[in-house]
Amino acid sequence: MSQRHGPRQARQELRALYDTGRLADAYPELPALLARLDDDGLDSAGRLLARLDPADVLAAHPGTPAVRIAVTGRSTTAGLLPALTAQLARHGLLLIGHTGGSGSYVQDLADPASKLYAHRPEATLCVLDPLTVWDRVRAPWQPYDVALEAERQRLLLAELAAAHAAHAPPGAALVLNTVPLLRRFTHQQTGLLQRCELGAVWREFNADLLRMADPATGIAVLDLEPLTSAGVRADDPRLGAYADAHCTAALLAAYAREAAHLARALRGDTKKCLVLDLDGTLWDGILAEDGPERIRAANSLRAGAFAAFRRTVEQLASQGVLLAVCSKNDLGPVARALAAHPDWPLDVDDFVGIVVDWGPKAEGITRIAAELGIAPSAVVFADDSAFECESVRARTPGTAVVALDDEPALHTEHLLADGWFDVPSVTEEDRGRAERYRERQRREHRQEGAKDYESFLRGLGIDVVVAPAQDHDSARIAQLSLRTNRFNLTGRRLSAAQVERLAADPDALVLAVRAADRFGDDGVVGALFARRDAAGLHLDNMVMSCRVLGRGIEDAVIGGLLYAAQAAALPAVHARWRPTAANAALRGFCPAHGFEPVAGPDEDGGGVLYRHMLADLRPLPAHVRLRLRLSPTEPEEVARCTPSSI
CATH class of the missing domain: 1.10.10 (Arc Repressor Mutant, subunit A)
Known part of the structure; x- marks a missing residue:
């Protein structure tokens, strides 16, 4: 096109x-x-x-990635589906939707036999329109009466959320929203003091709704106040009176945009790296023409707008977004410009990748992605040049392009418009991501100086601990299952709530993989999902962060699992590989560790089933110090499953 x-x-x-x-x-x-x-x-x-x-x-x-979404609400919600269809299509997702009847949300969510649950949604949007609570308030009323009805509504929603958790598919999210407060209600109070009391009551109600958000229990809440404060009108009295449609088309469109971002986040389809242009994007001026000393940082109103954008970028980076630069410039002046101003919030060390040359930016982005070990589809590129934006769109499909313009005051709005970096919850591992990538770069520099790769690995001092996941690991393990594509044996995705349920199941086994070396602690880098029965140990899935691949950690973990199973006198270890769009390289992973294919199709359709009879175990990588424990009750001596003493 x-x-x-x-x-x-x-x-x-x-x-x-x-x-x-x-x-x-x-x-x-x-x-x-x-x-x-x-x-x-x-x-x-x-x-x-x-x-x-x-x-x-x-x-x-x-x-085509499809997402099953059910829509219900206090009033007519059919108008939401077209807007949601378009917003999901913008991100390459296909909506398989269902909408309930007008005002049917209580029945839809409370009845386990409802059509909503028959749809098997991945997410249920329960749209709370501006008449929520007010449909139960009777005149004459005071703010106290509204507070009582708001509390009743909150309790009802809590009951419906519990019903949704019980009857919806595992991992499905219930999406609520805050409720706009309309002027036609506030100004029915003629007393200014009572009007303030009503405002306080309503804000407390919305605050209680926001506090219901909990990825671990599958509840998400969309805050509509940023939308209405940006000028989106919440209601149309005529449509409300004559069509029972109490949300404007503009509000539904804005809601759909936010819901699409949420759907992406729940699926783990989150971008990892922000690649930025420099001239006209991070600073005001043209470096090649003005020189490093004349590039303005924050000494004028226009330069202050650029500084505000850089602070936004810095805030994103603090939550795990990797920053990189791709600019048509000469490297020396760029380095001097980045270090030229004392009020500059970013410097060279804040960027995990810098490509500064005169080649096509599409090639620069591809190079940055390759150096970071991520796909170009995990990259967001922001530039004020329409030509560069269109060139990157054409040459790097999947890379998200943020087209800026010559108004720096709007850069932040453009960058944040599509929620590219949204995640269900920011973890400590997210906050330390940039430092771990810098540790990776230091490893690579050491590797370049080593005589051979084996001596490099021996010098790393890799320490791996595999043990039952703790409660605080659930969010990180869910994030790995959602966002790990290359090393994901079956492609199975799990929410934090599903991980917690598996970890609590006495017949299931959730093992967290932690890794560290002389350059730093990587934290939780992988997970194993298994279960035991009379036939042995069944490895349902194994995921490993791409940032630690190639160090032998994945080989040590699977080999250690086999040694631990043998020490526990289990008859066999069973595993499966199921192909996805990104894990084709794992087809040979199990056979490489002594697993044999089992005749018959995978019970879930596609893929290959494997079995290891534990008779012939191969040596583990000598450069990895591994400690593995299948359960909290097993002694670590049994779990120290390397052939040599450690």
Whole structure:
């Protein structure tokens, strides 16, 4: 599809695809097309895409990632599905949706036999419109009466959340939202003091809703206040009176955008690295023309807007977003410019990758991704040049492109518009990610100085501990299962709540893999999910962070598991590999460690089942000090399963 035209041309292309019956066939191309649409265009696109049968898309493209979402609410919610369809399509996701009847949310969520649960949703959007609570308040009323009804509503939602956790598929999220307070209610109070009391009551109600958010229990809450404070009108009295539709189309569209970001985050589809241009993006001016000393940092109002953007970037980095630079410049002046100003919040050490040359930026982004060991699809690229943005879109499919302009005061708004870095919860491992990548770079520098790779590995002093997961590990292990693609034996994704349930199951086994070496502590870098029965130990899945691959850790862990199973007198260890879009290299992982394929198909469809009879165990990597414990009750001496004493 052409990238040279604007929103109008994009709308015409989309309409032509629909009119000629080619929309399903072109579905993988839609993210690039939808990226060119404005809000009105996305509204039209949603209405077209909502007519598309998801089965047709999956028939044409079986690998299309689909997300099952149910929508219910206090009033009519059907208008949300088209907007949600378009927003998910923008991110390459296919909506398989269900919507309940008007005002049916209590029945939908409370009844285990409801159509909502029959849909088997990954996420349920329970839309709380602006009349939530007010439909139960009777005149004459005072703020105290509203407080009572708000508390009743909160208790009802807590009961419905418990019902959803019991009846929805494991790991499914219930999504609530804060409720806008309308002027037509506040100003029914003529006393200014009582109006303030009502405002306080309502803010406490919304605060209680926000406190219900808990990834471990599968509850998410969308805060609508940032949307309404940005000018989105919450209600249309006429639609409310005549159609029982109490949310405006603009509010539903903004809600759909946030819900799509949430869906991506729940699926682990979160970007890892922000690659930034310099001239006109991080600073005001052209370095090659102005020179390092004349690039302004924060000494003018316009330069102050750039400084505010850099502080936003710094805030993202503090939560685990990797920063890199890709600029058409000369390296020396760039290094001097980054160090030139005392009020500069970022310096060279804050960037895990810097590509400064005069080559295509698409190649620079690909190089940065390769050096970090991530895919280009895990990268967000921000630039103020329309040419560079379109070039990167065309040459690095999957890379998210943030098109900035010549107004630096809007850079932050553009960067944060699509929630590329949203995660269910930020962990300590996230906050230390940049430092771990710098440790990786130090390892690589040492490797370059070593005579051979084996001597390099021996010099690392790798220490690996594999033990039953603790409560505080659940969020990190869930994050690994959601975001790890290359080393994920089966591709199975788990929420924190599912990890906690497995860890509490006496028949299941969740092992956390921790690694450290002379350059630092990597924390939890992997996990094993297993269960025991009379046939032995069944390894249901194994995930390992890509940042530690190649050090022999994965070989030590699987080998150690076999030694521990033998020491526990288990008859065999069973495993499976199921292919995904990214784990093809793991097809030979189990056979390389002595597993034999078992005749018959994988019970879950596709893939290969393996079995190891534990008769012939291979030596573990000599450079890894491994301690492995299958359960808290087993002595560590049994779990020290390396052939040599450690």
